[in-house]
Amino acid sequence: AQKITQTQPGMFVQEKEAVTLDCTYDTSDQSYGLFWYKQPSSGEMIFLIYQGSYDEQNATEGRYSLNFQKARKSANLVISASQLGDSAMYFCAMSLNFGNEKLTFGTGTRLTIIP
Amino acid sequence: SQTIHQWPATLVQPVGSPLSLECTVEGTSNPNLYWYRQAAGRGLQLLFYSVGIGQISSEVPQNLSASRPQDRQFILSSKKLLLSDSGFYLCAWSLHRRGTQYFGPGTRLLVL
Numbered sequence: 001a002q003k004i005t006q007t008q009p010g011m012f013v014q015e016k017e018a019v020t021l022d023c024t025y026d027t028s029d030q031s032y033g034l035f036w037y038k039q040p041s042s043g044e045m046i047f048l049i050y051q052g053s054y055d056e057q058n059a060t061e062g063r064y065s066l067n068f069q070k071a072r073k074s075a076n077l078v079i080s081a082s083q084l085g086d087s088a089m090y091f092c093a094m095s096l097n098f099g100n101e102k103l104t105f106g107t108g109t110r111l112t113i114i115p
Numbered sequence: 116s117q118t119i120h121q122w123p124a125t126l127v128q129p130v131g132s133p134l135s136l137e138c139t140v141e142g143t144s145n146p147n148l149y150w151y152r153q154a155a156g157r158g159l160q161l162l163f164y165s166v167g168i169g170q171i172s173s174e175v176p177q178n179l180s181a182s183r184p185q186d187r188q189f190i191l192s193s194k195k196l197l198l199s200d201s202g203f204y205l206c207a208w209s210l211h212r213r214g215t216q217y218f219g220p221g222t223r224l225l226v227l
Binding site: 004035037042043044045046047050091093102103105106107108 | 216
């Protein structure tokens with residue numbers, strides 16, 4: 001069974017600084033997808049970025065990038081030039097390409113941006 | 116563009132009462148649909164998913180059920196709510212199997 005681990009329950013970062021949110025995963029499958037979602041206080045889960053296990057380059061979406069290290073089974077989210085609006089819960093998730101439909105989520109990291 | 120709606124936004128129900136949460140998707144056809152539950156301060160747990168009308172797969176056996184009466188409508192139900200059913204319920208859709216899932220605004224359910 002797959003598992004996602006997020007070891008940082010909370011982080012405080014100064015505005016305009018870069019921040020890295022850690023995510024490690026565990027699966028014996030070779031084909032899988034990794035996702036990051038943002039959940040503001042309103043509760044909606046907002047998709048941020050996706051990385052496929054066979055993608056050779058790290059995914060980037062605007063200020064978000066995914067630092068994918070397959071050998072270490074890590075998929076850290078990097079947010080450049082943080083903004084006050086980045087304050088939220090952040091969840092790492094994984095799906096198996098040849099498994100069931102389930103997205104397996106980590107327990108999340110609460111990010112607070114300090115002005 | 117695609118949008119996903121959930122209602123009600125919040126709900127307070129007594130133990131033993133029935134439940135019906137609705138989710139609809141606009142702007143796409145034959146989406147995959149999902150129901151998740153998030154307990155306070157925790158990640159999401161998949162409850163049900165559907166790849167088509169009338170096709171429901173259950174991930175967690177419990178007193179909840181799901182139905183998909185129309186292509187873009189997904190309903191979560193219960194005949195008798197338990198205290199442990201309290202939580203934040205999120206509906207999601209994807210274009211194809213194992214594709215990126217996009218979530219609705221959620222329903223906060225409190226069972227007293």
